[in-house]
Amino acid sequence: QSALTQPRSVSGSPGQSVTISCTGTSSDVGGYNYVSWYQQHPGKAPKLMIYDVSKRPSGVPDRFSGSKSGNTASLTISGLQAEDEADYYCCSYAGTNVIFGGGTKLTVL
């Protein structure tokens, strides 16, 4: 099963909003409401930011939001802050498998 498609990089200035897309197929993103997003700073373990398409775990700022339309899911970060600079990975259930996107590097200018 192929990885989900994410842009390699996105950027934004502090205070702005950015959106990271994650495109799959009807067998994964489009077929289930099980999309999650992970933030990874260099040299650190990933951290869960969004699950079940749009739910935020406790402790994750409400600046982070998720959505889905058809086979494409999106992570939006509003009010960008310097500490948001990291790699972001989407993840989808795909029947018996779980697949990740290739990752997107977010640069805060």
Add this chain to the structure above:
Amino acid sequence: QVQLVQSGAEVKKPGASVKVSCKTSGYTFTGYYIHWVRQAPGHGLEWMGWINPNSGGTTYAQNFQGWVTMTRDTSISTAYMELSRLKSDDTAVYYCARGGGSPNWFDPWGQGTLVTVSS
């Protein structure tokens, strides 16, 4: 608090096996799945499979079937991942993560274990 602490870095020769441990604390070990995910240097995340600590049941990703084995020891709240017939492109950081109600809910993650495969 919930913690997953993994074993230390390993260096292995091609063809060997490696076994990584993931010791959990702060929650009921048998109440949550443990997933394993790997990340090759400079690359993205790759899901390997999960183990149900309660039953010992496992599901492995297609790419790893036949050469990964996930086990657990409930007496010490620890999960294990063994990868056999190692190749150089198995060099990666291997993570364990606690699974939740959704199949791709992983929270929290262990700190990662670097496995280097080199002759």
